[in-house]
Amino acid sequence: MTTTDPGSHGPAPTDAEPPTAVVVGGGIAGTTTALSLADAGVRVTLLEGRPRLGGLAFSFQRGDLTVDNGQHVYLRCCTAYRWFLDRIDATALAPVQDRLTVPVVDAASRVRTPSGEGPRLGTLRRSALPVPLHLTRSLAAYPHLSVAERLSVARAALALKALDPADPALDAQDFGSWLARHGQSARAVEALWDLVGVATLNAVAGDVSLALAAMVFRTGLLQEPGAADIGWASVPLGELHDTLARKALDTAGVHTELRTRVAGISPTPDGRWTVKAPGGEITADTVVLAAPQRETHDLLPPGALDAPGKLLALGTSPILNLHVIYDRTVLRRPFFAALGSPVQWVFDRTAASGLTEGQYLAVSQSAVQHEIDEPVAVLRERYLPELERLLPATRGAEVRDFFVTRERTATFTPAPGSGALRPGARTRSPGLFLAGAWTATGWPATMEGAVRSGVSAADAALHALGRPRDHLFREAA
Template sequence: MTHDATERTDRQPRAVVVGGGLAGVTAALRLAEAGLGVTLLEGRPRLGGLVFSFRRSDLSVDNGQHVYLRCCTAYRWFLDRIDGARLAPLQDRLDVPVLDVGGPAGPRLGRIRRDALPVPLHLARGLAGYPHLSLAERASVGRAALALKKLDPADPALDGIDFATWLGRYGQSPRAVEALWDLIGVPTLNAPAAESSMGLAAMVFKTGLLSEPGAADIGWAHVPLGELHDTRAAKELDALGVRTVLRTKAERISRTDGGRWTVEVPGETLEADVVVLAVPQQETHGLLPEGALDDPDRLLDIGTAPILNLHVVYGRKVLKRPFFTALGSPVQWVFDRTESSGLTGGGQYLAVSQSAAQDEIDEPVAALRAKYLPEMERLLPAARGAGVRDFFVTRERTATFAPAPGVGRLRPGARTRARGLYLAGAWTATGWPATMEGAVRSGLSAAGAALSTLGRRHDHPLQEAA
């Protein structure tokens, strides 16, 4: 062995991760833990990607309400890794208040909840007492759930049909779709049943409701999301020696004559043995070197879907519960963000999360205010006369990839045809919809693939995903 070869063997491998969202941060953490020298590039002035916080006067505001479930084992690993699990606790037991204001008898509250019995009996009592469906509809839902439990979400045939078609085959009425399946599916998939891949829907409902009794218990941050995905994540990256470069985008990625990679950024060229692209699909398409994917244009066929969030600060408390969801109203999910925002002065800050918001994403704030404030008063009588101290809107026009039928065949895996180049992001082939869970899983997969290529021993933190 020559002296030069020995130096190359002993040299610390270098990695560049492009993108500082959950996928990129996860990949950077795992690569740095394995001993690589890591540079993390992020175009924004903070980490967290599309899951972040900002200041508005004295409030700390999340750009949108984000929740996770007990079955989200990768995101829970991430929270543990950044010492944030206690700041985003889970419910002791699934309990979702559902307020129906569209019935002839006036507003009626129901609940989607579970008990401690084994699957599927854990939901039986809750379904039997769910007042927003008839007795026949509840029995039909039970039969469809048992059929769904037998499906393999990875079956390519399921990706080719929409969820609504499958529900129709199993006798689900329009009311059952509205009051149960879409109530859960729309915020999780960011699309109604008619526009959702059956494969992704099967993943959501089978994993969340039919795998373990507590799988669907809901968790959410009790602090601003920036505390978790930016501040605490940055602290862990710093402790591992990761060089984090904000306000910096990769301009070009190319292969060197020696088989390494160069990543060009304004004023600097970085060299690396491993590059992880953890940016949206359109940006990834623009950075991919020729030959990295068989058909890179397929990335451009992965559509996007928006999420609209309305933020209302009332002069007094108008909601006693931490959250609820609504039927018979354009309002979807409402969360109390008073404590996490730092609001003082006796008021209450509610965040209204509107998924699949294609029809409203570009509506003027004044039009949204005129539409939704009366709706909030209809849902919450205590809001009448409470006084609105502030009303503002956050819009994520490309919040998620669109979960349309056929999207599964478009989503690439972590590995590319170019040795040392890997892909991450919730839009990659994780098997999950565009969730925080999917983003973290993609980062784990990309880092694992890179370490395997380098011959680095590593243990995947999730046994089931190894």
């Protein structure tokens, strides 16, 4: 590689040629940015240090199985991610439930069943009624809360709906204290608020910014009846975020280089940018850093942000995934959530992984700072008996494989004050922009947030370049 423009091996372009851009990072945010720039006629080079695209939503091979590093879901209200799926021609491969249905199993409450004693099952399900009546029937019959707790939850939900997530004062408060002030018992927090919040925010209520929590619950449960309907990939994540994303990038004319870790970026005297990569340097009009927080911090030139140390102060939080292969079918539902157990969410990944005999369950564990470095043997000893408590059909079943995947920096830490630490897409350096789920999207660190960040970065870059922006994702009015 020599000093050239993206995707070319010639001199810098003349004024008649299209502008050029380098996007650093091939996760969902970087892919979104690259596609959005290319669709506006910008010549884009996408540089990714890994041998694949997809960032933290990827797949790998384990023997004959195709394994996702972790279970990723989205909601019907994740309109930007749904737009992204459509852009890469993947919508049919990640369908959404017709209607929100979440089985919730309580390991601590035992009942008699036709097959013997088992955990009590409840279901959170929406109706077709308007908000907030769409959840009334389900909440009224929810067996994991007392009648008084259900009424208290309804009152808290109405109070939460009245909050403005954009209010900076909410960012300084924690959600757990707010719930306590609004009469929520420890059981209500466990059986409802944390059931949803831990999975979406990667933190328990007491450790979460009230602004972020209000955004999640208002958007998902308190605005549109179908907003919380759950979607997930019916194929390995790599087929979406690597294979189909790469095809879309190629079709759009994006030049993608994998196994290319950027060593530095610097402005040029003529107002452009030089990107230093292992094979040489690339010169471009615009650079978008769509890398993780620390990597972005290390690449930022002096003066690009008022306080670059905020990126490190924002912090990161881990997610742990346990993968269990049984010799027989032990779960008849696509997924369930658990109470009264260290187990949080369990998903059936049998068909998606290519397993032809037995069943493959993925156990998704968020907010697990205390467990992320535990040895596999310790996790196996802790969690297999818990799965037996939750799934009586596992008793007597043979565990053919048990393995663990760990994402130690899966999300930014959504603590009180985190909103003030998240930078926007624009920097103080002309032509340099930021993308990533950790930027100021207003959303937690989700695939939806990643797409929104990529759109914001592309929007800012295209505005600076004087290029059309009418093709970008926009929230419906």
